[in-house]
Amino acid sequence: MKTIGVITNRDKDHDLKYTRMLIDCILEKSELVRVASDAGKELGLEASENDDDVIFNQSDIIICLGGDGTFLKVARRAYLKGIPILGINLGSLGFLTEVEKCEIHNAADLIMDGKYDIEDRMMLEATIWDGDKMIARDFALNDIVISRGALSRILHLRTYINDDFVDSFPGDGLIVSSPTGSTAYSLSVGGPIVEPDIDLIIVSPICPHILYSRSFITAGSRVVKVVVEENYGHDAMVTVDGQMGYEIRGGFRIEVRKAEHSVKLAKITSRNFFNILRTKIYDRGESLRKNEVQQTR
Template sequence: MLKIGIIPNEDKDEGLKYTRILMDSIRKWGGTALVCDDVASKTGDKELNINEDKMVDMSDVMVCLGGDGTFLKAARTIVAKRKPLLGVNLGKLGFLADVDKNDIEKAAKHLVEGEFTIDERMMLDTAIVRDGKVVAEDIVLNDVVISRGAISRILHLKTYINDAFMDLYPGDGLIISTPTGSTAYSLSAGGPLVEPDVDLIISTPICPHLLYSRSFITTADRVIKVVVAESSHHEAMVTVDGQNGYEVRGGDIIITKKSQVRMPMVRFNEKNFFDVLRGKIYDRGESMK
């Protein structure tokens, strides 16, 4: 019997309405629905004396309910445990959490009956080096964003690929993204759309003060090194997947490379990447009129 762990975003799932639907649907089709005790007490479910970490350990597959931010938070929590993750979209866009809230019962049936595939997504490791020492490390599914801080001044970022100087980007910052993250902030900044099952690293400048500046795509075996110019006396920020933020200053080095860890994501065969693009981006303007 497939054990399915559930991580809801209670801010988006008011009263845990859709969490209850998911739990009932999993049990209807013969699976086991698992939630941590905090959620169980609110849904009236039997408490098993487990926290979220233990619930993940007990599960074969994980489902999160919310938006893409919820998916990223859940993915970063469970990636080390190698549990496949499916997202139910309770937000507006939802590239990662791509199951519609109205399709929960159908998705539960597919899960319990094994009618799904596992899509292994490339991730990145990023580290911040200051005075020769690593002061922060993180793992990335979508993107690493290096941006100016609270003071609105141009940020100068010296960018290298495998220690070969690529360019000096003056502007609001730089986005280093995976193919999965190509549909997120990088796209809004003018970056390319990349199929998520390839291994590439995308560097996209944010509002560059250069006429010729464009995104740069390189193979996943390269190492991207970004140096905050020594003349930058104001602080900047490194934001990872929109979840964690780190302050950086002049002379700090941000090193990003392909991770040895990959994120297993549950995918149903009904939609391919291009179907999702048409539904989420190209047709979005019409649906919002």
């Protein structure tokens, strides 16, 4: 008997309509379910005194309901436990999530019957250093973003692959991305689209102040080192998957490498990466264009 953890973004499922739908499907097959205490009480579940630690420690698989932000938040914790995760899209894009709202019943049946595959996705590990002192260590599925603070001052970032100097990038910052993150922030600054199962790291400058700056790709076995110019007198920031932020200043060093372990994604459909890319990215662009046309009429 599986224990299925359910994590819901209450901003996306205000009345727990979709959460209730999912849990009812799980309970119909007499599977165990773990859900956060507030949602559990509202749904009338017994013995629902659970926090996130209980859910991650006692579940065989995690199903999260929300958008890509919810999925990233869950992935960052599930990675540490080696627990497979499945995302149900309640957001607008949902590029990382596997299931749409209308597919909840079928998805629940497949998960409980064990009819799913596991796809390993590369994670990034970031460490932030002030000299020899480690300030922070964190993990990302999508990207590590080094960016300027509130003041619009050019940020100079010396960049190395292992210990080999690549270049100094003046501009708004730098994105160090995994293959999974190639369709996130990296894409918006002109970075390449990469199949998510390839072992590499992408480095993309943000609004570079030199004409020849372009994204570059290095092997997953390398370490990307970024040093903030020592005389930079303003605040800057390291953002991890858009979930955590760390303030940095001149002289700080950020090292990004492939994490020791991968995150496990539960896959229940035969849709390949390029199919998802067309339907999610292209269709979203077409929808936005249609809305713009309608608003101008």
